[in-house]
Amino acid sequence: MNQIAGLGTVLGVWAHPDDEAYLSGGLMALARDAGSRVVCVTATHGERGTTDPERWPADRLAEQRAVELRDCLDVLGVTEHHWLGYRDGECDRVPPGEAVARIAELIDAVRPDTVVTFGPDGQTGHPDHQAVGRWTAAAVDRAAPARTRLLQSAITGDWARQWRIVNDRFDVFVPGYPVVRRESELALHLTLDPVTLSRKVKALAAQASQTAGLIATMGADQYAAWVADEAFVAAEPAPLICERCWWDHENARWRCAGTPAASLR
Numbered sequence: 058m059n060q061i062a063g064l065g066t067v068l069g070v071w072a073h074p075d076d077e078a079y080l081s082g083g084l085m086a087l088a089r090d091a092g093s094r095v096v097c098v099t100a101t102h103g104e105r106g107t108t109d110p111e112r113w114p115a116d117r118l119a120e121q122r123a124v125e126l127r128d129c130l131d132v133l134g135v136t137e138h139h140w141l142g143y144r145d146g147e148c149d150r151v152p153p154g155e156a157v158a159r160i161a162e163l164i165d166a167v168r169p170d171t172v173v174t175f176g177p178d179g180q181t182g183h184p185d186h187q188a189v190g191r192w193t194a195a196a197v198d199r200a201a202p203a204r205t206r207l208l209q210s211a212i213t214g215d216w217a218r219q220w221r222i223v224n225d226r227f228d229v230f231v232p233g234y235p236v237v238r239r240e241s242e243l244a245l246h247l248t249l250d251p252v253t254l255s256r257k258v259k260a261l262a263a264q265a266s267q268t269a270g271l272i273a274t275m276g277a278d279q280y281a282a283w284v285a286d287e288a289f290v291a292a293e294p295a296p297l298i299c300e301r302c303w304w305d306h307e308n309a310r311w312r313c314a315g316t317p318a319a320s321l322r
């Protein structure tokens with residue numbers, strides 16, 4: 058609990074509704090219980106997150122997922138939420154300077170002590186996750202005071218081994234992922250207590266469009282065990298990026314169309 062109170066004000070920045078709960082639902086609930094302010098940001102409405110787009114056209118699913126996210130955050134005690142309003146599956150096409158400026162504005166307004174988001178791997182390898190992780194690291198670098206901690210969600214080798222069959226069965230990861238980290242690399246590793254875990258499961262269950270099938274197939278107990286761990290590494294310093302920077306996919310680095318010396322390090 059001391060570790061949690063020490064996080065201070067927490068700002069979470071995620072790509073789709075449900076990312077926040079899967080990767081930091083326990084952290085958010087415990088931080089709220091400790092009396093901390095928690096602000097959650099979601100880049101897209103996850104409007105393409107369906108295998109049945111005829112029944113769930115994008116507009117309808119976006120509305121549904123907004124309702125589900127609100128219910129989920131209610132369970133976790135999180136009352137402050139912002140949308141960035143980008144399109145699901147297209148985050149890596151958003152001009153990064155714009156997205157970074159939007160997140161930097163929120164950092165300016167919230168003054169978080171801790172920012173939680175994806176690492177460069179995007180946890181599952183999803184390009185939206187990777188884009189949001191990059192934007193957030195750059196925004197922290199631009200806008201946050203030096204004391205601000207940037208925690209990036211991580212996967213341990215133990216967890217990946219323990220859940221390999223389940224993860225493969227449900228296609229959780231893009232081929233080539235996850236990137237696993239050693240326990241000694243982690244800055245924060247939560248194994249949720251039973252009460253917090255059941256609250257996290259309830260929060261995830263509120264996002265039924267994404268979780269109902271999975272919970273039914275896995276069974277409640279296995280599903281709970283699967284989401285009981287939340288691991289984070291402390292981020293490496295991000296490159297300073299400017300309005301004219303762009304992400305070079307091929308070489309996996311920022312490049313600048315302006316004055317490189319001023320914008321990259």
Ligand SMILES: [Zn+2]
Pocket residue numbers: 072073076183186
């Ligand atoms: Zn996601």
